[in-house]
Amino acid sequence: MRILIANDDGIYSPGLAALAAVAKKFGEVRVVAPDVEQSSMSHAITATRPLTYRRTTLKDAGVEAYRVNGTPADCVALGAFNWASVDLVLSGINLGTNLGNAVWHSGTLAAAKQGVLLGARGIAFSMPVSEEEPQFEVVAEWAEKTLTYLMPLKDVPLINVNIPLAPKGSRWTRQSFRHYDGKVVPGQDPMGRKNFWFTVVPIEEVEEDSDRWAMENDFVSMTPLRVELTDNDQLQRMRAAAQM
Ligand code: MN
Numbered sequence: 001m002r003i004l005i006a007n008d009d010g011i012y013s014p015g016l017a018a019l020a021a022v023a024k025k026f027g028e029v030r031v032v033a034p035d036v037e038q039s040s041m042s043h044a045i046t047a048t049r050p051l052t053y054r055r056t057t058l059k060d061a062g063v064e065a066y067r068v069n070g071t072p073a074d075c076v077a078l079g080a081f082n083w084a085s086v087d088l089v090l091s092g093i094n095l096g097t098n099l100g101n102a103v104w105h106s107g108t109l110a111a112a113k114q115g116v117l118l119g120a121r122g123i124a125f126s127m128p129v130s131e132e133e134p135q136f137e138v139v140a141e142w143a144e145k146t147l148t149y150l151m152p153l154k155d156v157p158l159i160n161v162n163i164p165l166a167p168k169g170s171r172w173t174r175q176s177f178r179h180y181d182g183k184v185v186p187g188q189d190p191m192g193r194k195n196f197w198f199t200v201v202p203i204e205e206v207e208e209d210s211d212r213w214a215m216e217n218d219f220v221s222m223t224p225l226r227v228e229l230t231d232n233d234q235l236q237r238m239r240a241a242a243q244m
Contacts, residue, residue, distance in 0.1 A: 001028065003088045003089075003090060004032060004083065004120070006032055006091050007019075007092055007108060009108075010035065010038070011035060016058070019093045020063045023147070030066075031058060033072075034072060041110070042110050043073050072114070073110050075111065076089055086118070088121045089115025089123075090112070090122075091108045091122070093136070093140075095127065097126050098126040098162060100176040100179070103175055103225070108125075109225075116227050121156075121158070122159070123158075126160075127164075146163070149170075160175070160223040162214070162221040166218060167218055167220045171222070172222050175210070176207045176210030179205065181203050182201075184197070185197045
């Protein structure tokens with residue numbers, strides 16, 4: 001079992017080292033991750049300049065690791081190119097949840113998705129962050145439990161996993177989509193010039209059985225996602241309707 005690990009927080013994120021330590025129990029592990037933070041880069045690829053990588057050391061993780069001057073999707077593409085027959089791409093553990101609409105922006109999820117496009121399985125892991133230094137003991141224990149459970153489910157290609165800080169169980173969930181949590185907040189710089197933060201606002205109303213609902217109720221959230229975006233219901237409806 002060849003497991004390629006990437007993330008979007010950058011190669012020196014403690015979340016990545018925590019995931020690599022867990023993954024080692026399941027197979028042969030190689031880390032290929034961005035040299036700097038690439039959060040919210042989604043599935044961007046680098047097409048206007050060449051990519052390069054350098055071998056690096058991950059403190060305590062004891063795995064082969066490479067830092068790439070590119071996006072999460074670049075890292076998985078390059079990793080799979082240099083290491084044939086990757087079975088599974090793991091991404092994370094992202095410092096920050098990836099729930100609801102964040103799935104569209106997330107570089108963490110895009111790395112797993114890139115794995116699926118290349119014929120492997122993909123699983124993305126994210127956890128909440130607070131003011132405190134992140135603690136990985138409990139989250140890593142649940143990442144291992146989750147992987148043990150998901151590993152035999154070979155016909156589920158892409159899964160978005162979010163792990164609360166103190167889980168009491170796990171739930172299969174749907175991506176919450178009714179509310180968009182992005183917001184532009186205007187401000188100004190020290191010179192008095194206008195600027196804008198594109199930030200996240202809390203969502204009040206949480207859809208039951210959604211990824212957000214699970215996390216708010218301290219359950220590990222597992223959302224199976226599809227890569228094919230065609231809305232088949234609409235396609236059938238349109239084909240059945242009068243043509244132009
Ligand atoms: Mn991130």
